[in-house]
Amino acid sequence: MNEVQLEVAKAYPNDSGRGIARLDPDTLLHLKLSPGDIIEIEGAETTAAKVWRADRQDWNTDTVRVDGFTRQNADVGIGERVTIRKAEAEKAEKLVLAPPEEASVQFGSDAAGMVKRQILKRPVVERDIVPVMSSTNHPFMRSPGQAIPLIAVETEPDGVCLITEDTEVELREEPISGFEKTGGGITYEDIGGLQSEIQRVREMVELPMKHPQIFSKLGIEPPQGVLLHGPPGTGKTLLAKAVANETSASFFSIAGPEIISKYYGESEQQLREIFEDAKEESPSIIFIDELDSIAPKREDVTGEVERRVVAQLLTMMDGLETRGQVIVIGATNRVDSVDPALRRPGRFDREIEIGVPDEVGRKEILQIHTRGMPLSDDVSLDHLADETHGFVGADIESLTKEAAMKALRRYLPEIDLDEEEVPPSLIDRMIVKRDDFSGALTE
Numbered sequence: 001m002n003e004v005q006l007e008v009a010k011a012y013p014n015d016s017g018r019g020i021a022r023l024d025p026d027t028l029l030h031l032k033l034s035p036g037d038i039i040e041i042e043g044a045e046t047t048a049a050k051v052w053r054a055d056r057q058d059w060n061t062d063t064v065r066v067d068g069f070t071r072q073n074a075d076v077g078i079g080e081r082v083t084i085r086k087a088e089a090e091k092a093e094k095l096v097l098a099p100p101e102e103a104s105v106q107f108g109s110d111a112a113g114m115v116k117r118q119i120l121k122r123p124v125v126e127r128d129i130v131p132v133m134s135s136t137n138h139p140f141m142r143s144p145g146q147a148i149p150l151i152a153v154e155t156e157p158d159g160v161c162l163i164t165e166d167t168e169v170e171l172r173e174e175p176i177s178g179f180e181k182t183g184g185g186i187t188y189e190d191i192g193g194l195q196s197e198i199q200r201v202r203e204m205v206e207l208p209m210k211h212p213q214i215f216s217k218l219g220i221e222p223p224q225g226v227l228l229h230g231p232p233g234t235g236k237t238l239l240a241k242a243v244a245n246e247t248s249a250s251f252f253s254i255a256g257p258e259i260i261s262k263y264y265g266e267s268e269q270q271l272r273e274i275f276e277d278a279k280e281e282s283p284s285i286i287f288i289d290e291l292d293s294i295a296p297k298r299e300d301v302t303g304e305v306e307r308r309v310v311a312q313l314l315t316m317m318d319g320l321e322t323r324g325q326v327i328v329i330g331a332t333n334r335v336d337s338v339d340p341a342l343r344r345p346g347r348f349d350r351e352i353e354i355g356v357p358d359e360v361g362r363k364e365i366l367q368i369h370t371r372g373m374p375l376s377d378d379v380s381l382d383h384l385a386d387e388t389h390g391f392v393g394a395d396i397e398s399l400t401k402e403a404a405m406k407a408l409r410r411y412l413p414e415i416d417l418d419e420e421e422v423p424p425s426l427i428d429r430m431i432v433k434r435d436d437f438s439g440a441l442t443e
């Protein structure tokens, strides 16, 4: 059979949640594919996606770009190889979708219709995660820009199915249990800019977790602790979560100030327990936010608690024998305030600066946070990226939310709050305009 092996790369910012795979023209030709055709993607599992043409910079790189959902569906990570072939897709008679475990979703009465419109002409394989974009367009969903992962618990027929107008789509509110995939979590597509920073974190964290033998062969120790430093709201937490999610590592989070104050008298024990759990559930990532607060410089220390917590943290890190399988990522806005003892070799000995995004980064972040929004044609993200000099990711996120709220206020007079349903025709008309962004910017 005609098939190729390609390396998995992350999706373009705008592609996330759309079930798209990007291939270059050579590969398309080789597999006799046209844009819009359906392919099978075989990793540890097999899923399907719709083919689009890759941008020129990706030609002849032997890569396929797919988003985090498709990667989970194929059970592969970025940099791993998958087999691609043309799929024999059959029309889906029926598709049953349910939220994954622990997620609760409430669907409005027309939700099945809206979901179907979103996933029309897309391929689905049973057990796939099917991301459904939430947006101001979809009142049953939470916050805009976020894809809600649903699980295809049943398809008729089996195999690769294509959703058509005639497909009967059924939504269940009852979460499905026993599915390993959750579709949840942050993926690299959720991070704008920071390309080389992501690459460095991946080398330091993903590589030793996935291939510890590389390090032992070369006789070098994989890193134990990585310190991310930079201004607040630039994506340090986001990056740590993405790495954990993409490596399927367990994620443990410690808020620096909290461990000092909340567990008064039990801080050290708390820390010990977290490290023990992380070891048990390894590979794991322990994320310590505001590391400077847990470990102020020795000369600054007035409180006995901090001193003891620092000592405990050092003991735990020095005592980790499973090198590479438990990695501690610390974050701080004030790298100079971190206890120097923590920055010695074998501890937080790798540092990555996470800076304020440049214009290209800001555009990517804008794309990410407007993904699910119905934008009017007069909104130019290029223009907005140019106008938001100095904004960090968190600022851009607030800006897009504020713009959506402004749009909503425009439609409020038309909404009868006593009625149970908002008329679908109104919902279809709702858009976020350039003025909404300008208004949000001047506040």
Ligand code: ADP
Binding pocket: 190, 191, 192, 193, 194, 231, 232, 233, 234, 235, 236, 237, 238, 239, 331, 365, 368, 392, 393, 394, 395, 397
């Ligand atoms: P930090 O840990 O650096 O203080 P966070 O990672 O907690 O910042 O960022 C807060 C929020 O801001 C994130 O949840 C995300 O919505 C947004 N954000 C920050 N940086 C980025 C980025 N580079 N790309 C996309 N969104 C971002």
